Amino acid sequence: xxxxxxxxxxxxxxxxxxxxxxxxxxxxxxxxxxxxxxxxxxxxxxxxxxxxxxxxxxxxxxxxxxxxxxxxxxxxxxxxxxxxxxxxxxxxxxxxxxxxxxxxxxxxxxxxxxxxxxxxxxxxxxxxxxxxxxxxxxxxxxxxxxxxxxxxxxxxxxxxxxxxxxxxxxxxxxxxxxxxxxxxxxxxxxxxxxxxxxxxxxxxxxxxxxxxxxxxxxxxxxxxxxxxxxxxxxxxxxxxxxxxxxxx
Amino acid sequence: xxxxxxxxxxxxxxxxxxxxxxxxxxxxxxxxxxxxxxxxxxxxxxxxxxxxxxxxxxxxxxxxxxxxxxxxxxxxxxxxxxxxxxxxxxxxxxxxxxxxxxxxxxxxxxxxxxxxxxxxxxxxxxxxxxxxxxxxxxxxxxxxxxxxxxxxxxxxxxxxxxxxxxxxxxxxxxxxxxxxxxxxxxxxxxxxxxxxxxxxxxxxxxxxxxxxxxxxxxxxxxxxxxxxxxxxxxxxxxxxxxxxxxxxxxxxxxxxxxxxxxxxxxxxxxxxxxxxxxxxxxxxxxxxxxxxxxxxxxxxxxxxxxxxxxxxxxxxxxxxxxxxxxxxxxxxxxxxxxxxxxxxxxxxxxxxxxxxxxx
Numbered sequence: 001x002x003x004x005x006x007x008x009x010x011x012x013x014x015x016x017x018x019x020x021x022x023x024x025x026x027x028x029x030x031x032x033x034x035x036x037x038x039x040x041x042x043x044x045x046x047x048x049x050x051x052x053x054x055x056x057x058x059x060x061x062x063x064x065x066x067x068x069x070x071x072x073x074x075x076x077x078x079x080x081x082x083x084x085x086x087x088x089x090x091x092x093x094x095x096x097x098x099x100x101x102x103x104x105x106x107x108x109x110x111x112x113x114x115x116x117x118x119x120x121x122x123x124x125x126x127x128x129x130x131x132x133x134x135x136x137x138x139x140x141x142x143x144x145x146x147x148x149x150x151x152x153x154x155x156x157x158x159x160x161x162x163x164x165x166x167x168x169x170x171x172x173x174x175x176x177x178x179x180x181x182x183x184x185x186x187x188x189x190x191x192x193x194x195x196x197x198x199x200x201x202x203x204x205x206x207x208x209x210x211x212x213x214x215x216x217x218x219x220x221x222x223x224x225x226x227x228x229x230x231x232x233x234x235x236x237x238x239x240x241x242x243x244x245x246x247x248x
Numbered sequence: 249x250x251x252x253x254x255x256x257x258x259x260x261x262x263x264x265x266x267x268x269x270x271x272x273x274x275x276x277x278x279x280x281x282x283x284x285x286x287x288x289x290x291x292x293x294x295x296x297x298x299x300x301x302x303x304x305x306x307x308x309x310x311x312x313x314x315x316x317x318x319x320x321x322x323x324x325x326x327x328x329x330x331x332x333x334x335x336x337x338x339x340x341x342x343x344x345x346x347x348x349x350x351x352x353x354x355x356x357x358x359x360x361x362x363x364x365x366x367x368x369x370x371x372x373x374x375x376x377x378x379x380x381x382x383x384x385x386x387x388x389x390x391x392x393x394x395x396x397x398x399x400x401x402x403x404x405x406x407x408x409x410x411x412x413x414x415x416x417x418x419x420x421x422x423x424x425x426x427x428x429x430x431x432x433x434x435x436x437x438x439x440x441x442x443x444x445x446x447x448x449x450x451x452x453x454x455x456x457x458x459x460x461x462x463x464x465x466x467x468x469x470x471x472x473x474x475x476x477x478x479x480x481x482x483x484x485x486x487x488x489x490x491x492x493x494x495x496x497x498x499x500x501x502x503x504x505x506x507x508x509x510x511x512x513x514x515x516x517x518x519x520x521x522x523x524x525x526x527x528x529x530x531x532x533x534x535x536x537x538x539x540x541x542x543x544x545x546x547x548x549x550x551x552x553x554x555x556x557x558x559x560x561x562x563x564x565x566x567x568x569x570x571x572x573x574x575x576x577x578x579x580x581x582x583x584x585x586x587x588x589x590x591x592x593x594x595x596x597x598x599x600x601x602x603x604x605x606x607x
Contacts, residue, residue, distance in 0.1 A: 079314025
């Protein structure tokens with residue numbers, strides 16, 4: 001007799017993703033799907049897709065989905081969750097979307113304590129438009145709009161979203177994780193599951209920032225990209241739980 | 249028959265949303281419509297509804313999207329600069345074919361402008377407003393009673409066509425008090441959009457995914473959406489034109505085309521003009537989009553002059569010209585910046601204008 005030890009989560013479809021080789025969106029999608037399955041909330045979950053590489057993420061999730069305008073996913077999630085509180089509502093947003101054009105929406109959704117979950121994928125660059133400067137781009141990092149590397153005297157320092165949001169007085173769950181090694185993937189899943197659990201228990205706003213790779217726009221191989229993330233991003237974007245609602 | 253009570257326009261608009269079954273309202277404060285928000289902040293919780301003040305009009309427009317995509321009747325209100333910010337969201341809402349109701353209590357522009365009444369958002373309201381090929385249904389009340397009735401109609405039409413509907417009022421309608429008869433319904437209308445279960449994002453229990461999106465990278469699919477919207481708009485133009493005719497029988501010296509607050513001033517001017525032996529009539533669009541173009545075209549050959557009288561520097565006049573198709577001379581009269589012409593101003597301007605037009 002054989003037992004199934006690994007299978008596709010019900011919350012994922014069989015559609016093959018369009019993501020580049022070495023991109024970690026696929027891992028993050030799977031972690032979300034596993035958590036929704038394990039919490040038994042797939043049938044009342046609604047995702048909000050961003051503008052960015054994950055705009056087509058609704059093709060990979062076996063859930064109801066809305067597609068947002070650039071940066072506005074938290075406002076749409078607010079509209080849905082406030083009028084349909086029984087739903088489990090999450091946004092999936094990149095760093096251009098959430099940390100640049102959508103800063104007002106994410107800040108106020110968090111500050112109002114919207115009972116939504118935000119999966120914030122930070123790969124330090126604009127992916128879909130072909131590798132431009134993001135607020136999260138590392139100092140000296142070369143992008144198509146910073147050909148001589150990011151000059152922090154000209155464009156400021158990389159924005160630490162998790163730290164910014166964890167400074168708010170409103171109770172919330174804010175964590176930062178990464179998915180560049182198996183150990184980090186396991187920890188990222190723990191954070192994501194905790195975030196959805198807080199929503200399921202109608203506790204608080206929850207956000208998990210996930211450090212992610214973009215080999216294509218970083219101009220690196222997938223293995224070089226994971227090493228680059230570990231060396232450059234992890235020291236600046238500290239991993240761990242920054243805020244929990246229990247810290248009252 | 250309902251109760252007749254004295255109400256401020258903005259508060260009556262708020263109550264009308266509740267009468268229509270709406271139990272979700274998102275807003276951002278802006279003069280001269282903030283009383284709608286203040287009223288509903290108190291009233292919504294009384295009827296089990298949801299009131300939320302958003303961080304910006306931009307965010308509010310997407311709160312509407314999120315709620316409507318969940319099958320919920322939803323509305324907002326704002327004034328000109330705030331409506332400009334909402335136009336991004338309105339374009340997306342239209343592309344997603346979601347019904348929402350938006351109230352624009354117009355103030356004078358451009359820019360920050362001022363807080364006085366104007367109709368200078370006519371172009372923005374009736375020509376789409378945001379990016380892409382689309383229209384919103386636009387209703388123009390001239391009295392507080394009409395504002396109430398049109399709110400209820402706006403919910404009906406937006407739901408029927410799954411398209412945003414806008415009330416284009418002005419600061420005068422919003423701020424004045426008038427007696428209103430609050431209509432009574434045999435039963436409270438549902439707070440949900442009829443038939444939403446088929447498409448709304450309410451959890452994929454026992455069925456395939458419901459998806460509300462506006463990105464179509466495949467040009468054929470993008471074109472198909474535009475064709476579908478265009479077909480819907482032609483249907484709305486054929487079936488939903490509404491207007492009021494005043495003394496339009498027989499040959500006319502002047503046919504006025506005017507709406508909202510300005511149309512009330514024109515009505516007083518019409519009495520003065522009749523005393524001066526000028527034959528006058530008025531076609532008042534109740535729907536600015538769809539515009540009563542065919543009716544105006546039908547009346548034009550019997551008119552010495554067609555006058556578009558508006559609280560703008562000449563916006564609706566373009567649609568009047570298009571409707572008249574050269575079958576009569578068309579002129580504009582109006583004011584902007586918050587100035588509202590008096591009946592005497594209109595009368596004098598018309599007496600001068602009519603002399604310049606050959607019999």
